Amino acid sequence: MKIRNLIKFIFLLLFFSSSGFCKALLLGDSLTYIYGEAYKSIISKDADVVYKVGSGLLNRSKYDWFSAVESVNFDKYDLVIVSIGTNDxxxxxxxxxxxxxxxxLIGRIRNKNKNARIIWISPPFLKNKEHDILLSNTRYIVRSTLNQLGVIYFDITKDAVLGERYSDILDGKKIRTSDGIHITKYGANLVVEHLKLFI
Known part of the structure; x- marks a missing residue:
């Protein structure tokens, strides 16, 4: 009887850990806030969110993510979800x-917790066409670099999560805010529902 209970316990432990019920940290630019809210609503309330409006990797004088990650205790997390690039x-x-x-950035995270899984959410399409062309370069660089690092790249443009091109509305529901950059609660929920496939 004790062995059966032990087997059940191990099964439940493995099931919940593989179903996204692990301790997660979401970090990045302002999109991270709404992703964090959706993650807590859909996957697990036990998640931490660290974000800085207007931040990226190009302008360290605005916000230095490399120094910021040094102050984070990554040992607490099984999963790190990054959303950086929309301002780059x-x-x-x-x-x-x-x-x-x-x-x-990835090296610093791994130095603090080599066992944490890392998923990087791509920047979305932007309404401003000139900015979106430049951001397509950013998406390409991020994707190719993460492939070398063995980090999961969750491309919300290629996977048509929010549509195959910029759109305010998807299936009759608003997915983008009026600034043409940010994502609505419904849009973030769509992103996180697809994110579950990688967890």
Missing amino acids: FNREITSVNYSRSIFE
Whole structure:
């Protein structure tokens, strides 16, 4: 009887850990706030959210993510979800410096917890066409760099999570805010529902 109970306990432990019921940290730019709210609502209330409006990897003087992650106790987390890049407009698709910044950020996280799974949510499409063209370079650099690092890249544009091009509305519901950058609660819920597939 004790063995049966032990087997049930182990099964439940494995089930919940593989179903997203692990301690998660979401960190990044202002999109992280709404993703965090959706994550807590859909997956687990036991998640922490660290975000800085207007932040990215290109402008360390505005906010230095590399120093910021040094103050985080990553040992508390099984899962780290990153949403950085929407404010980083790369003029070149082969920006070595931007790629190095991603390597550095991931390296610092892994130095603090080598066992934490990392998922990076891509920047969404933007309403401003000029900015969106530059951001397509950023998405390319992030994706190719993360592939080298073995980090999961959750592309909310390629997977058509929010539509295959910029759109305010999807299936009759508003998914983007009026600024053409941010995402509504409903849009964030769609992102997190798809995110569950990677957890």
